[in-house]
Amino acid sequence: MNPYKPRYTSITRIERLAPGIKLYRLAYKSKHKPGQFVEVFLPHYGEAPMSICSYSREYIELCVRCVGNLTRALHALHIDDKIGVRGPYGAGYPVEEFKGKHLYLIGGGTGVAPLRSVILYAERHPKDFPSINIFLGFRTPRDVLFKGDIERWQTKFRVFLSVDRPTKSWRHSRGVITTLLEKQTLINKNSVAMVCGPPIMIKFVIKTLNQAGFDDEQIYVSMERLMRCGIGKCGHCMINELYVCKDGPVFRYDTIKGRSE
Ligand SMILES: Cc1cc2nc3c(=O)[nH]c(=O)nc-3n(C[C@H](O)[C@H](O)[C@H](O)COP(=O)(O)OP(=O)(O)OC[C@H]3O[C@@H](n4cnc5c(N)ncnc54)[C@H](O)[C@@H]3O)c2cc1C
Ligand code: FES
Known part of the structure; x- marks a missing residue:
């Protein structure tokens, strides 16, 4: 199975939360832990990590700040449009x-x-x-x-x-x-x-x-770090020997305190 292949998922709800920030509910069934993230993909615009801000096995919700190419394209989508998603990834909160x-x-x-x-x-x-x-x-x-x-x-x-x-x-x-x-x-x-x-x-x-x-x-x-693969392969997110995407993004503070980037 190709771990980079996203699952195309419908948007079932959109809510404007604040200027430049929208909440998206996606019909993406997953067993996720609080604090984990998904990689969100749109053809022609690329991929980015987004924190799961909900807690349900039936759907995930994402709170998206419009800052660049991908998030601008996400903000232009409507209910029933489809988004590529892979994950959940990361360690989350214990x-x-x-x-x-x-x-x-x-x-x-x-x-x-x-x-x-x-x-x-x-x-x-x-x-x-x-x-x-x-x-x-x-x-x-x-x-x-x-x-x-x-x-x-x-x-x-x-x-x-x-x-x-x-x-x-x-x-x-x-x-x-x-x-x-x-x-x-x-x-x-x-x-x-x-x-x-x-x-x-x-x-x-x-x-x-x-x-x-x-x-x-x-x-x-x-921790938010620039990421690519999200699954501990590319090394883009590393802080010393730690992979933020795999070992984090949630860390107990004593395990990362004082680490240089
Ligand atoms: C684990 C994790 C969880 C995240 N959760 C969310 C979330 O819930 N909601 C949300 O809106 N965003 C979240 N982000 C940030 C989001 O992934 C980036 O902002 C992403 O680059 C947006 O893609 P873009 O193509 O729209 O913008 P880009 O064109 O990639 O970037 C726009 C600007 O943001 C800067 N930037 C990009 N990524 C980061 C970063 N990680 N830290 C600091 N600056 C950055 C770029 O340098 C550029 O200046 C998360 C990032 C990580 C690593
Ligand atoms: S983003 Fe590729 S190793 Fe973490």
């Missing part, structure tokens, strides 16, 4: 190991996408986690992703939101996500933290978590 622990999910911008798959998993397994604490940061209120989900999560989890540039009607926090974290009492005992977002955000969030008593072994980060 959610079974998190059973019995307090979860801290900290995301910025489109970094919220892979965390959504963990939150949807936690919604399906509510008795597995003593508490679920969600910290999300965006540029402006218009950029807030998954607004419908957030409203639902606010009824059952601790959810904290912040934007860099608030409007008058914004009722949540203002400023960088670390300020949001510093305002709350973080329980470091029997907890795991998952961090996903721009590299600079990840760096400062880890510092804040360490100051709150979290060890590096309790922190998981999701």
Whole structure:
């Protein structure tokens, strides 16, 4: 079997989440773990990795930011159009190991996408986690992703939101996500933290978590690297001897800390 051959899959739902960002539901059946990704392919436009932001065996959802050739072409598609997909790939979050622990999910911008798959998993397994604490940061209120989900999560989890540039009607926090974290009492005992977002955000969030008593072994980060094959063959994604596509993109922080690129 050719591992590079995509499976053509219909789009069953499209939702505009924020300026330049759309959610696509694809009729792609797979048994995936939260935090895994797929390679998305369109003839003439190429292929790119995308995080699975849903948790279902019947479909996958992708949150696509329009940044270049392929994503521009994806944004022009309609319901019932077909997309090539291969995967799921990558290690994902070891959610079974998190059973019995307090979860801290900290995301910025489109970094919220892979965390959504963990939150949807936690919604399906509510008795597995003593508490679920969600910290999300965006540029402006218009950029807030998954607004419908957030409203639902606010009824059952601790959810904290912040934007860099608030409007008058914004009722949540203002400023960088670390300020949001510093305002709350973080329980470091029997907890795991998952961090996903721009590299600079990840760096400062880890510092804040360490100051709150979290060890590096309790922190998981999701890495975005330029990728080609997605299956550990081409070496494009490597950080030292690690393949981000195969060993990651989710890494326990102590396993990648200090590695040069
Ligand atoms: C594991 C993984 C998961 C991802 N998940 C998502 C997702 O859920 N949603 C989403 O919108 N995007 C995601 N991406 C990023 C996406 O794959 C790239 O932006 C992709 O290149 C878009 O293809 P394009 O042809 O539209 O843009 P291109 O023409 O390839 O690139 C447009 C611009 O983005 C830059 N760029 C491309 N890839 C990256 C990268 N990995 N990191 C930093 N800059 C990059 C390019 O240098 C260029 O400046 C993910 C990437 C990885 C590695
Ligand atoms: S993308 Fe080819 S080895 Fe990781």
